[in-house]
Amino acid sequence: MATSYKLLFLPGDGIGPEVTAEVEKVARALSADGVIGFEIEHADIGGAGYDAHRDPYPDETAYRVKEADAVMLGAVGGPKWVDVPFDKRPEQGLLDIRKDMNLYANLRPAFVFDQLIGASSLKEHIIKGLDVMIVRELIGGVYFGQPRGIEDLGNGKKRGYNTATYSTDEVTRVAEVAFNIARARGKTLCSIDKANVLESMIVWRETVTSVGKKYPDVALSHMYVDNAAMQLATKPAQFDVMLCPNLAGDILSDLAAAMTGSLGMLPSASLGDKQPNGLPYALYEPVHGSAPDIAGQGKANPLAAILSFEMLLRYSLGAHATADALRTAVADVLDSFRTPDIMEDGKIKVDTATMGDQVVARMRKQLAKVA
Numbered sequence: 001m002a003t004s005y006k007l008l009f010l011p012g013d014g015i016g017p018e019v020t021a022e023v024e025k026v027a028r029a030l031s032a033d034g035v036i037g038f039e040i041e042h043a044d045i046g047g048a049g050y051d052a053h054r055d056p057y058p059d060e061t062a063y064r065v066k067e068a069d070a071v072m073l074g075a076v077g078g079p080k081w082v083d084v085p086f087d088k089r090p091e092q093g094l095l096d097i098r099k100d101m102n103l104y105a106n107l108r109p110a111f112v113f114d115q116l117i118g119a120s121s122l123k124e125h126i127i128k129g130l131d132v133m134i135v136r137e138l139i140g141g142v143y144f145g146q147p148r149g150i151e152d153l154g155n156g157k158k159r160g161y162n163t164a165t166y167s168t169d170e171v172t173r174v175a176e177v178a179f180n181i182a183r184a185r186g187k188t189l190c191s192i193d194k195a196n197v198l199e200s201m202i203v204w205r206e207t208v209t210s211v212g213k214k215y216p217d218v219a220l221s222h223m224y225v226d227n228a229a230m231q232l233a234t235k236p237a238q239f240d241v242m243l244c245p246n247l248a249g250d251i252l253s254d255l256a257a258a259m260t261g262s263l264g265m266l267p268s269a270s271l272g273d274k275q276p277n278g279l280p281y282a283l284y285e286p287v288h289g290s291a292p293d294i295a296g297q298g299k300a301n302p303l304a305a306i307l308s309f310e311m312l313l314r315y316s317l318g319a320h321a322t323a324d325a326l327r328t329a330v331a332d333v334l335d336s337f338r339t340p341d342i343m344e345d346g347k348i349k350v351d352t353a354t355m356g357d358q359v360v361a362r363m364r365k366q367l368a369k370v371a
């Protein structure tokens with residue numbers, strides 16, 4: 001093995017450590033078998049960061065993130081931290097790491113494994129067409145706009161406010177990512193906005209249109225976000241790549257996830273510019289949260305996290321053959337084994353760790369076949 005990659009795990013809270021433990025098994029198996037070398041490290045984020053350092057994105061974590069070749073995150077948040085000051089909440093740690101690493105493009109691919117068509121919330125003929133790449137702008141929009149705050153109006157009354165902003169530069173860089181992805185897929189890009197109501201979205205639409213002129217081979221359309229939610233749930237096959245502002249992408253991706261069978265199935269990659277070593281600044285995490293309702297019970301589906309690691313293999317390491325083997329392993333496992341969220345008649349119900357073990361065993365078989 002020529003190179004060894006520094007892989008930093010940020011397990012976080014709730015089911016975060018449970019699902020990243022399964023990813024770690026996959027990475028350790030690849031290292032042990034001499035397929036890809038990983039030096040594995042761990043650091044705190046979210047509620048775990050707050051508990052250990054009174055900071056949801058501790059300085060030490062920020063330092064180690066920059067030393068790492070790729071970063072794999074579990075999930076953050078939970079009822080334990082609801083009374084923590086707002087700027088120290090676990091979720092703030094996630095927003096901080098995204099901003100700190102300048103991860104402006106969040107890729108959330110929603111597709112349905114054939115094995116899971118019956119587990120979807122939709123009818124088979126509708127769900128069969130779902131294969132969409134949601135490209136979510138991740139460090140702008142109403143999530144980060146200034147001014148923001150809560151003002152005291154007296155008499156126990158308050159006014160909370162946020163600012164939705166988008167600039168030409170912020171939209172251009174994420175639009176270019178989306179157009180390039182569309183070019184490599186079905187050459188169709190639907191840009192989502194609310195340009196009928198919000199000025200920030202007028203800039204969004206104008207900028208996407210102007211970037212689109214450089215991509216004449218990609219068919220560009222625009223859709224208001226409310227209609228997009230309806231269209232996604234009724235005619236998902238029309239979408240190839242959806243380019244979304246931050247808040248719209250957050251909401252539409254949970255909807256798309258549920259359609260794939262479970263929120264526990266949807267992976268993501270958050271990408272920024274290149275590091276000095278040529279690899280992209282990148283953070284991989286499942287789309288789901290810390291799922292406090294099932295944490296600590298071995299019920300969490302680790303596949304969204306494992307499929308996020310598949311994205312890491314592709315987008316950070318360019319290890320497509322290994323990524324293909326992992327994807328095939330996941331599909332094979334779904335033939336027989338299910339966590340409770342995707343359980344169907346005739347399948348064997350297993351816990352989080354067994355699901356991970358099964359994926360590792362099948363990935364090894366798959367890799368032995370291609371070797």
Ligand code: NAD
Nearest residue numbers: 075076077078263264287288289290291293294300301341
């Ligand atoms: P959630 O995504 O944690 O859970 C929503 C529902 O989906 C729950 O019923 C949960 O049990 C189920 N679910 C989620 N992931 C699953 C998995 N892998 N396997 C099986 N079932 C799964 O959303 P929530 O309940 O609204 O939020 C809980 C906490 O997580 C909050 O603190 C929230 O802020 C945080 N959160 C974090 C992230 C993140 O870290 N990226 C994302 C979303 C929410």
Ligand code: IPM
Nearest residue numbers: 077091092094095250287289
């Ligand atoms: C997500 C989450 C986060 C977001 C929260 C936890 C900050 O919901 O990654 O989808 O809103 O971006």
Ligand code: MN
Nearest residue numbers: 250251254287
């Ligand atoms: Mn979300």
